[in-house]
Amino acid sequence: MNTITVASPKPLDPLDETTSLEAPATARALGPDILRALAILLVMFVHLPEEAAPLPLAGIRPYGWIGVDIFFVLSGYLIGSQLMAEAARRKTVDFKAFYLRRAFRILPAFLLVLAFYTFIPSLRDAPTMQSAWRFLTFTVNFGLDPRAGGTFTEAWSLSVEEHFYLVLPVLVVLLKRRATVVFIACLVVTIVMAGVGLRFALWQSQVGPAVEMQAYKAALAVYLRDVYYPTYNRLDGLTFGVVLAAIRLFKPLLWERYMPPYLVLAVGSMFVIAALVIFSARGPFAETSLPLVFQPLPGAVIGFPLFSAGIALILGALLDLQSRIGRWHLPAVSGIATLSYSLYLTHKGVYHLDQMAFGKDNLLGLSGFVIYFATCFIVAATLWFLVERNFLSLRDHLMPRPGRTGEA
Known part of the structure; x- marks a missing residue:
């Protein structure tokens, strides 16, 4: 069997945030x-009230929840690339350095936002909130019933990411010398199919009974709690991101020969479109007011891996096209990408503050849309400049990584 080896690891694609908004454009890959x-x-669209969504964006808003799955693919690729390249170069992984760098990247802004929610209840975007210890231990996504704690629920995806950070370095070290192409392929198929089977079983046993009784609000809460939020059901995007990183790092010639970028882009787009079609098929929920995030059985079971595979292919194609699209001057895109973490942490709370400051009736239509996005970016930029950027600079001063201009 063909073992997975690397003769001369090529440099990683600069994917994650640089330490400064003023960093040169060449330090970033535009596609990611x-x-x-x-x-x-x-x-941000999915958490915007329907009344404040401009008509051209009204059809996009219900699908906003898929943005989290895009983040998972990006994270899988980025972290997988870093860890596997390090393991190939040094024959091991520096666990201490990895976890410290992740802590500097994730915790400062997160802890500050959590402190505001915990100690200033008037800032909470929902009447109830999960216990602070669940956020601090990144276990908030297990048993998360939005009816019993709706404030800062977006932290569920951060919990998934943290669990991924804990497990992947160990897997990389354990599998580095023993893994074969066949073994890794079987492992990936097992992870994806286990997710498919588990979501199917949970939907049938937990969600289905509530649907049969037409208790749709209860069914939505159960679906989010048992199917949508738990880490073990959301491994598709992370897995496909890691697979993309492994192929591009260890089998670059194979990727280059059989995966031409425009063909990969087309196939990935077809996967995404197919997943969106499945997500759009509402079945018994067509006449209800349930949000699109609540998926009937087909979407909940196969929609996630199909969409994630499509995004991974699109990401791979965009990385291959960097020499062409990298010439585009799109500072707004890089700016939004740089602020994405701060935006994610604060956007729900900002809308709540907007309601307090301007009144709910003044946040409708185009004016409400403009106010929401303007205030979101003001708050996120403030958090970035005061917290994120300073801690990233401190991290890079304490733990420099020579030769890297754009990494996590």
Whole structure:
């Protein structure tokens, strides 16, 4: 069998945030920035009230929840690339450095926002909130019933990411010398199919009974709690991101020969479109007011892996096209991508503040849309400049990584 080896690891694609908004454009890969900016805008749209969505965007808003799945693919690719390249170069992974760098990247802004929600209840975007210890231990996505704690629920995806950070370095070290192409392929298929089977079983046993009784609000809460939020059901995007990183790092000639970028872009787009068609098929929920995030059985079971695979292919194609699209001057895209984490942490709370400051009736239509997005970016930029940027600079001063201009 063909073992997975690397003779001369090529440099990683600069994917994650640089330490400064003023960093040169060449320090970033535009394709990932496009996907990251798209992801955060979609997430912001889904939390925007329908009355404040301009008509051209009204059809996009219900699909905004898929932005999180785009983030998962990007994270899988970025973290997978870093860890596997390090393991190939140094024969091991520096666990201490990896976890410290992740802590500097994730925790400062997160803890500050959590502190505001915890100690200033008037800032909460919902009447109830999960216990602070669940946020601090990144277990908030297990058993998360939005009816019993709706404030800062967007932290569920951060919990998924943290679990991924804990597990992947260990897997990379364990599998580095023993893994074969066949073994890795079987592992990936097992992870994806286990997710498919588990979501199917949970939907049938937990969600289905509530649907049969037409208790749709209860069914939505159960679906989010048991199917949508838990880490073990959301591994598709992270897995396909890691697979993309492994192929591009260890089998670059194979990728280049059989995966021409325009063909990959077309196939990935077809996967995404197919997933969106499945997500749009509402079945028994067609006549209800349930949000699109609540998926009937087909979407909940196969929609996630299909969409994630499509995004991974699109990401791979965009990385291959960097020499062409990198010449585009799109500072707004890079700016949004840079602020994406701060935007994600604060956008729901900002809309609540907008309601307090301007009144709910003044946040309708185009004016409400403009106010919402303007205030979101003002708050996010403030958080970035005061917290994120300073801690990233401190991290890079304490733990420099020579030769890298754009990394996590």
